[in-house]
Amino acid sequence: MSTPSTPSTPSTEPDLLYSEEEEALRAALRDLLGDHCDAAGVITRVESDAPHDRALWKSLADGMGLAGLLVPEARGGQGATHREAAVVLEELGRFVAPVPYLTSAVVATEALLACAGARGTEGAGDAAELLARLASGRTVGALAVGLHTAPGGAFATARTADGRLHGELTGVADAAAADVLLVPADDGGLYAVDADADAVSVTGQLSLDLTRPVATVALAGAAGRRLGNAGLAARRALRAGAGLLASEQLGLADWTLTETVRYLKERKQFNRPVGGFQALKHRLAQLWLEVVNLRAAARNAADALARDEDADLASALAQAYAAPVAVRAAEEALQLHGGLGMTWEHPVHLYLKRAKADSIAFGTAGAHREALAELADLRAP
Template identity: 50%
Template structure:
């Protein structure tokens, strides 16, 4: 399958629109204020993204209230959200949307398109292979409806979700966030802009969405899409770190010269630029592969995560270090980019997890 990795005119226009929106509604001071607050995210910004502009439902079919676009357009939005480290549950909701689209769950998709937050009830580090799924047990109520019992740790976007999509017993269930027997407990997260929570269920009522191979295929498709989409967010984050560092080194003087004129720093930034160009290629490839149903989408997503996660961490670390003392202060945004990069590096599977998957998918012999 031939994939066009270039941004279309429509995607560039979408990027400009989202960047302008975030410049107005998610400046650094506001992001820091939300990170310091007890609220899980920026509710006003989420309302703008989901209800007023419909960006949270880009890949939802038009007849269900969405835009009828693809994962490629969603990836463009995530690039810009990564540049702003925007504290909104966009990634988790769009991954949930991918699962629901795969299942054809029209009612839940309509709710999502109307602005409801939904999330996969999985630990944030579970990758596309599905290893490490929580051991949630399924029982039956007297009326024959399913009940869930068990715990799930470190669920991203779970605090704000109205519906949790829960894998259990080889099936997929929808659990209302206010269901009896379900409790959500916030946990300390490295990334204040993407809080996590632990779930505990005691005979929590649920609705069966799918079982068997159909459930497994939908969950796998959602996790592959999640890995691909996260790569675009990491790309946007790394690009901001590089751009901001270059601008700082142009204006920061030491020994009567711009710091950016020092050859050692030039080499470090040149190396980072090369890695970032490669990251853009693999992230775009992953998004296009998922959007067009490429049979190699799983391989493309694994390649993107194996590369983009470490690049985002390195870009954020260089940003902190090359800003000198100011880069280590709470008042400068660099620390939130480093925290987002470090926490995202384990989301949907670590780089090591994806390198191992690549070896299997590409039939590479172990070293």
């Protein structure tokens, strides 16, 4: 299976509609995920010691070439834009797919693009070589920064001594699935560290969202290759992560709403469908409006990132709105499914946990509102 058609080219003006190419990509993805990412299989997998679906990742990366969407063709990627990556994340969110796409194909890739694009600097060549490996999907990368870190926020760094890296970095998402860790150090550099090195240990932390587990990375004199400036790389990576996370939140919110409407049409009480009760109609109508607005915010962030215009503002706006809507959609789904929704066998709990975990990923909605006020010059008196 190959990526359907040519990637869309970002225009000079915002365009929030999906292109024909993006819809074709969505259709191909939905077929693949429908065949390989059923809810029962995801629940079984997250209960095991291997929550990441390696076979699905191989299909996404090798079969469709999606791991390299954001990587230029000259560096071994697809040369697509954040718009296509947003469509991928929307569908992955719809299926709560346990694959490291956001962390490797978006966040780690953006960090490497920042380093590889700094021509004439030490490590640019190594960053470009590693970028090609991530684009192939055969190597999975993870930025060793806590998942809760907002763009421009402070983050923990490893200590450098005698050319080696020491210390612990906590809350690193998908570190257990990574082949290479991108580690920020106290000397301002970003280092590539092999995850399976003897001086590196990755220990899982208690995670609410078992489909995207976090871990502590301990470095005991680990060797690393300096790639570039950690601050610049992390800022670019976290901004893209925050902006495109809204598309994942859109996918899960849309699924929970659609599934809830379907269930309420089938569930009967007093010999009539529960969905026919006026109070529930009002709740669902309000939720539908919020999901529509979330779609606009998510598409605006993806388009702004693709055009590299007002991307900070658009990403902050998307996250300020997306997190509360996704959580509310999942909570409503759980409640309106009644006793069925409270069972472990029903998949709605996967969506609620992902929505809750996403609500603090790359900064809380409150932190993004503060950033948005600063960017829009709307500071509190």
